Amino acid sequence: MTRTLTVTGSTGEVGGRVARALAADGVAPRLIVRDASRAPELPGSDVRVAEYADHDAAVAALRGTDVLFMVSAGESEDRVEQHRCFIxxxxxxxxxxxxxxxxxxAxxxxxxxxxxxxxxxxxxxxxxxxxFTxxxxxxxxxxxxxxxxxxRVIRGPAGDGQVAAVARADVARVAVAVLQxxxxxxxxxxTLTGPQSLTLEEIAATLTEVRGEPFRYLDETLAEAHESxxxxxxxxxxxxxxISTYTSIASGVLAAVTDDVERVTGTAPMTLEQLLRTGA
Known part of the structure; x- marks a missing residue:
């Protein structure tokens, strides 16, 4: 039985990668977008127009969907209410x-x-x-x-905290495997992470090496972060x-490395150097 996979966020980085990968695998996804003119042109795709906060339009756009890939809405004060409406x-x-x-x-x-x-x-x-997943x-x-x-200066109050950041391409690969x-x-x-836990100083050093231009990390106080x-x-x-992007790194909660990307997809996630060199 053919199942209908619906993708939101296809005009963005992660949703777009997911939609294109599904299409490349012969799956024609349904795409829910706010502006039909911006939707990627994919073989057999069904484009529907709705916003997360427009309940009636969302119901109509979602009807017939079996599995929905829901990319979080853009940053806003009412994002949770938008999500509530869409769910x-x-x-x-x-x-x-x-x-x-x-x-x-989270x-x-x-x-x-x-x-x-x-x-x-x-x-x-x-x-x-x-x-849900x-x-x-x-x-x-x-x-x-x-x-x-x-x-080429990364500024923020992250101290010597580490972050196991993940490439968007790897997040998309996991999403495609899950949807299928x-x-x-x-x-x-x-919990999707990269294979390394890095300080921002180490990230700056890798950027310097790969780009051939000097990058550096400037550790700010909270007051300096607000001022800048x-x-x-x-x-x-x-x-x-x-600012809390950096303080969360400083807190250590993002330092742990998991193997979830490889467990789901069968392929290890990219390192920062691999990402920069391949432009994936």
Whole structure:
């Protein structure tokens, strides 16, 4: 029996990789997007338009879905309520299972403030009655070069804390494997990390070696972190989230390395050097 796999976030990095990989394997995914003009053109794909917060549109878009890949919504103050609305729509649409991109250190009091949103969403899923698979991703390995900015300095109060960051490509590979054999992975939580636990100083050193340009890590105090980010004029909740990226690394909760990527996919996750050299 053909099962309908529905993918959200296909206009983004992780969802896009998942959608393209499914299509390459001969699976025609249903894509739920906010803007149909931005949806990737994939053989046989069924594009539906809905937002997480639009309950009726989401129910219509989800109807007939067996397994849903739910990429967390963009950072916002009401993200949990958006997730609640979409999960309720999935219940109404008789979706069987949701595969959700969560956070490695999700908890109700997570140091990384957005990790609390992920915990709240996990709780909504647990209470929904739906089957689910939680992909608890560490921070994305791809992002640290972007954190450096044009001056090639990574700034933040992470101290000598370590992070076992994971490549987005590896998260996508896990998601594809789970979606294609969803029953096997039903009601299981995976913590997805890279193969190394690195300090930001070590990350900067690897960037320097591979890029041939000097990168460095500047350990900030909390006051300095607030001051260096004031120029962006972002709301307080967002600044707190940015800074807590670093304080969560400092806390040590993201240092553990797991073998979940390799257990699910059969292939070890990429190191930072491999990611930078291959551009995967």
């Amino acid at each position: 309720d729509a999935a219940v109404r649409a008789n979706v069987e299972q949701i595969v959700y991109t969560s956070f490695a250190a 908890s109700d009091d997570a140091t990384f403030t957005l990790g609390r949103d992920h915990w709240a969403t996990e709780e909504i899923l647990r209470e929904s009655g739906l089957s 939680l992909l608890r991703d560490s921070f994305y390995l791809d992002m640290f070069e972007l954190f450096a900015g044009q001056d 054999d969803a029953v096997t992975h039903r009601n299981i939580t995976y 980010r004031a120029v962006y004029g972002a709301p307080d909740w967002q600044v707190a989230a940015w």
